[in-house]
Amino acid sequence: MKIIDGKELSAKIRQTIKQEVQEIKEHGNRSPLLSVILVGDNPASQSYVRGKENACLSVGMENRTIRLDANISQAELIQVVRQQNEDPDVDGILVQLPLPDHFETNPVLDQISPDKDVDGLHPVNAGLLLAGRDGLLPCTPNGVMEMLKSIGLEDLSGLNAVVVGRSNLVGKPLSLLLQQKNATVTMAHSRTKDLAQICSKADILIAAVGRPKMITSEYVKAGAVVIDVGINRMENGKLCGDVDFEDVKDKASAITPVPGGVGPMTVCMLLMNTLKAYKEHESYGR
Numbered sequence: 562m563k564i565i566d567g568k569e570l571s572a573k574i575r576q577t578i579k580q581e582v583q584e585i586k587e588h589g590n591r592s593p594l595l596s597v598i599l600v601g602d603n604p605a606s607q608s609y610v611r612g613k614e615n616a617c618l619s620v621g622m623e624n625r626t627i628r629l630d631a632n633i634s635q636a637e638l639i640q641v642v643r644q645q646n647e648d649p650d651v652d653g654i655l656v657q658l659p660l661p662d663h664f665e666t667n668p669v670l671d672q673i674s675p676d677k678d679v680d681g682l683h684p685v686n687a688g689l690l691l692a693g694r695d696g697l698l699p700c701t702p703n704g705v706m707e708m709l710k711s712i713g714l715e716d717l718s719g720l721n722a723v724v725v726g727r728s729n730l731v732g733k734p735l736s737l738l739l740q741q742k743n744a745t746v747t748m749a750h751s752r753t754k755d756l757a758q759i760c761s762k763a764d765i766l767i768a769a770v771g772r773p774k775m776i777t778s779e780y781v782k783a784g785a786v787v788i789d790v791g792i793n794r795m796e797n798g799k800l801c802g803d804v805d806f807e808d809v810k811d812k813a814s815a816i817t818p819v820p821g822g823v824g825p826m827t828v829c830m831l832l833m834n835t836l837k838a839y840k841e842h843e844s845y846g847r
């Protein structure tokens with residue numbers, strides 16, 4: 562069984578991003594800039610945002626974190642998003658989710674200019690993905706595809722993929738990307754009947770649910786590739802995936818760990834999207 566090391570793979574990809582950023586700056590151009598908007602003081606969100614700041618630093622990109630009080634209004638938050646849209650130095654805008662309860666998420670995300678939507682969550686980018694056209698892809702799904710590519714799974718013709726979870730952030734876009742690569746995709750969710758039986762037909766099994774260790778060996782076909790997107794914080798403070806790693810590892814042909822799996826790839830794809838947005842911005846000479 563092979564462990565797909567997301568930390569190692571993301572470090573490798575970050576290295577190429579770093580080189581490109583360096584070349585950009587050596588030619589006297591401005592640096593790509595990611596702007597992260599954090600509302601409130603949710604500890605998990607704060608830690609993710611620090612992770613994004615460090616990632617930008619590690620590749621020499623500029624980073625701006627806008628920390629806002631949890632009590633600001635929806636209108637005030639939208640004003641901040643608009644300022645970032647209008648700022649020509651800003652290539653990428655990310656509104657850290659979840660927002661505090663009194664905000665409506667979709668109307669806020671809808672305000673992000675699609676060309677700066679490095680999370681790939683704006684309806685325009687979601688629509689481009691659905692249509693199989695070029696746009697900014699959501700980071701976690703894109704990171705999973707990179708992990709599959711790294712073990713030689715690029716064309717998925719003839720393979721069955723089962724994605725457990727159908728969120729707009731992960732399950733739904735990932736299902737589309739897998740299908741684009743010619744996998745035969747099943748999207749499973751909380752209303753799915755006989756989940757274990759369906760999962761056990763998968764050559765590629767993806768867990769994006771948010772239930773610690775729910776995927777045990779009975780869900781897994783011998784030799785399957787198992788990708789664990791879940792990030793669950795346990796009472797002891799440790800992170801745990803949706804897959805019961807110890808139980809599944811000897812049955813799978815390849816498996817991603819948590820931590821050190823999909824999480825670091827997500828952050829890496831965010832940098833890649835910011836660089837992509839930068840290139841688009843520069844070539845259109847705004």
Ligand SMILES: NC(=O)C1=CN([C@@H]2O[C@H](COP(=O)(O)OP(=O)(O)OC[C@H]3O[C@@H](n4cnc5c(N)ncnc54)[C@H](OP(=O)(O)O)[C@@H]3O)[C@@H](O)[C@H]2O)C=CC1
Nearest residue numbers: 701726727728731750751769770771790791792823824827
């Ligand atoms: N590694 C990373 O970078 C990232 C990790 N995550 C993690 O991935 C996980 C999923 O995130 P996200 O998609 O945002 O979560 P959501 O809560 O938005 O979606 C969860 C999905 O799982 C389904 N589900 C819930 N319970 C079951 C069940 N018992 N059996 C089958 N399906 C079930 C839900 O079904 P239904 O639609 O019917 O409700 C839903 O589609 C979380 O642990 C999250 O922390 C998220 C983003 C990035």
Ligand SMILES: Nc1nc(=O)c2c([nH]1)NC[C@@H]1CN(c3ccc(C(=O)N[C@@H](CCC(=O)O)C(=O)O)cc3)C=[N+]21
Nearest residue numbers: 609655656657658659680792820821822824825827828
């Ligand atoms: N607008 C928005 N976009 C997101 O992409 C987004 C979000 N909001 N809100 C929360 C989720 C979650 N998410 C993670 C990113 C990195 C790790 C990550 O790097 N995890 C490390 C461990 C980090 C640690 O130790 O805490 C790992 O798995 O090895 C995890 C989870 C992005 N999300």
